[in-house]
Amino acid sequence: MCYIYLAMVKSSVELGSMPSAARTRARSTVPSTLPSTVRSARRRDVGAASARSLLLTVLGEFVLPAGEPVWTLTLVEGLGLLAVEEKAIRQALARAAREGWITPSRSGRRTSWRLTPAGRELLSTGAQRIYGFQTPAPTWAGTWLLVLASAPAGSRQHRHLLRTRLAWSGLGSLAPGVWVSAHPGRQPEVRRVLQDLGMAEGATFFVASLGELGDPRRIASQAWDLAAVELRYERFIRQVQDLRPGTPRESFAAQVRIVQEWRRFPLLDPGLPAELLPRPWRGAAAADLFRRKHAQWKPAADTAWQALTRP
Numbered sequence: 001m002c003y004i005y006l007a008m009v010k011s012s013v014e015l016g017s018m019p020s021a022a023r024t025r026a027r028s029t030v031p032s033t034l035p036s037t038v039r040s041a042r043r044r045d046v047g048a049a050s051a052r053s054l055l056l057t058v059l060g061e062f063v064l065p066a067g068e069p070v071w072t073l074t075l076v077e078g079l080g081l082l083a084v085e086e087k088a089i090r091q092a093l094a095r096a097a098r099e100g101w102i103t104p105s106r107s108g109r110r111t112s113w114r115l116t117p118a119g120r121e122l123l124s125t126g127a128q129r130i131y132g133f134q135t136p137a138p139t140w141a142g143t144w145l146l147v148l149a150s151a152p153a154g155s156r157q158h159r160h161l162l163r164t165r166l167a168w169s170g171l172g173s174l175a176p177g178v179w180v181s182a183h184p185g186r187q188p189e190v191r192r193v194l195q196d197l198g199m200a201e202g203a204t205f206f207v208a209s210l211g212e213l214g215d216p217r218r219i220a221s222q223a224w225d226l227a228a229v230e231l232r233y234e235r236f237i238r239q240v241q242d243l244r245p246g247t248p249r250e251s252f253a254a255q256v257r258i259v260q261e262w263r264r265f266p267l268l269d270p271g272l273p274a275e276l277l278p279r280p281w282r283g284a285a286a287a288d289l290f291r292r293k294h295a296q297w298k299p300a301a302d303t304a305w306q307a308l309t310r311p
Helices: 002-017 020-027 038-042 051-066 072-080 086-098 117-132 156-168 184-196 216-223 226-241 248-262 283-309
Strands: 102-107 110-115 144-148 172-175 178-181 204-208
Touching: 051 072, 051 086, 051 110, 051 117, 051 248, 051 283, 072 086, 072 110, 072 283, 086 102, 110 117, 144 184, 156 172, 156 184, 172 216, 178 184, 184 204, 226 248, 226 283, 248 283
Parallel strands: none
Antiparallel strands: 102 110, 144 178, 144 204, 172 178
């Protein structure tokens, strides 16, 4: 849930600098659980998502590239094609505005919405991660990034944020406080995460390779539940193959659904080199299917969106 995750991270990181009363109010706007496990995502179907999540998908897929404001009615009709109720859409718009991602503008009795600079940054970052995910990686050099980092004792919120944000950066847990990545080049990203969370001072990084004992695939299977991710890819493939849109509006709904589902994978899949993955690995087939269907449905989906945006 790429956009939703980034929005949650930005909101949660700001909590630490707020007065206690403000932190209490702010926490009430952030769901108590982030999408940090494969098991919770596995229970969701394509398109079975909250109004807020689908709104951010539509904003990222159609509003961001256009660079123009969008009417409330357009979003109501568009999300209505995904069976989202108008009340839920209006609540999602109000929440997105409160969080600073969009800003309203009145024209008579009508309201349009424009992405704020923060909203454009959020959606652009998410789009880069979504469409750059599962691109072929260079041959792995056999080098690991090992991170020793722990949340303050007794702070469940910080432990949860640490686990979720490191997972977003592609790190897995070998033991409590011990994190590993097959991408040593991500040190700057991981350092920023720890700095954002106020945990950098007590952390330690190592860049190392295995010695005489140890198997890289075994380490990967210990740090990540790759079997569960594989099952999630299998389910994605089956569900996308069942989508057969015949009209522009059906193509719009199908397009939003596959993007909605695909954007979960950067949080579920650590993006390991081929040398560490089970064989065969369905992630490559799922990525190929996503890109083919996205390209196939995009012209008709854009046609439907243009029709929705007409005055």
